[in-house]
Amino acid sequence: MDLEPSQPRRRRGLLIVLSSPSGAGKSTISRMLLDADDDVRMSVSATTRPMRPGEVDGRDYHFVDDATFQKMISDGEFAEWAPVFDHHYGSPQTPIKAALKAGRDVLFDIDWQGTQQLHAAMGEDLVRVFILPPSMAELERRLRDRGTDSADTIAGRMQRASGEISHWAEYDYVLVNQDMDECLAQVHAILAAERLKRWRQGGLVAFVRDLVSGR
Template sequence: MDLPIDEPSGRRRRGLLIVLSSPSGAGKSTISRMLLEADPAITMSISATTRPMRPGERDGVDYKFVDDAAFDAMVAAGEFVEWAPVFDFRYGTPKAPVKAALRDGRDILFDIDWQGTQQLHSAMGEDLVRIFLLPPSMAELERRLKARGTDSATVIASRMERAAGEISHWAEYDYVLVNGDSVACLEEVRAIVAAERLKRSRQAGLVTFVRDLVAGR
């Protein structure tokens, strides 16, 4: 299958795997949704999870919801490119759709934590762009968690306790942004994606293009 054409250059390029990570409540899901709406060339990776479905979520669209036995079977069969426990549940990225997207030259967005990012980087590092979102302050992070209205006070306290540990992995990412304003943060993410798409290593056929250019063909 032909690789997608990058509009500014007119040349074909390889696909891109884009990771957005943050502590719970720092905005990765919001920025992910806004990025998908703003850029139709990007599709969302659908993770499998043992977490119960939340109101408004759809199976196979937001997540593939499975029970523990089904998740265990997927792990045993080597069906995940990455998986990790998060709080009391597990999340994993099915391998087959990711490989198919790379083969077809499509861009995929991942809403995963640092553990999943480490595994994904080990498996597909050269195709991966890692972006970490920080909250402007811990007080603002707690306010956002409470404003969601989906978690109990006990769960919020657990998420806040875990946040410092998650933030400690910021240096493992290629880009680190402070998400104080979602619109401004989105524009920064889009600038990163635009630059990464234009990297020399992702320009398929560039050697031939330059050779023909110099030869006057």
């Protein structure tokens, strides 16, 4: 339902990317943000990998076969896509654009390469946030404390971390995750400011026109 003509309309939604090397806290902060903010929804990617037990098509991923995925690429249906090991993952544009128009915010958990593609496709609708660890020693400690990876896997993650961190300057905001709650509060502050940007406030032109004309 539309608001009164003299009031600004609902704002335009935004897309927010959280990127970081593995172990810096991106996934945890994403979960905390989704739990704390009802206006943020996780992007649902398309993938060619098989569905895992407990997963639901359309909720966790859009599961498609290789031929369908390749056709989606050819038809320009993805805002970003990438091969990951033996499978492909991509973010369909249609639901993203629908969310923006409806004033909903969409969260993406993608790497710097996906972020570059998404920025090329969506421009200023995208807010890019890179999360850094306080130190490489702390990053390695966090990886070891998770207790889910072998020593070789951790060594590989640490080796990739330097390359991932080298792309920090390509992001709009850079946070150092010294404390998880403080970092989450900073993400909330970024969202609050971005939601208030002038060009995201629908109906402001008409509102100001009516305001100055005394209506």
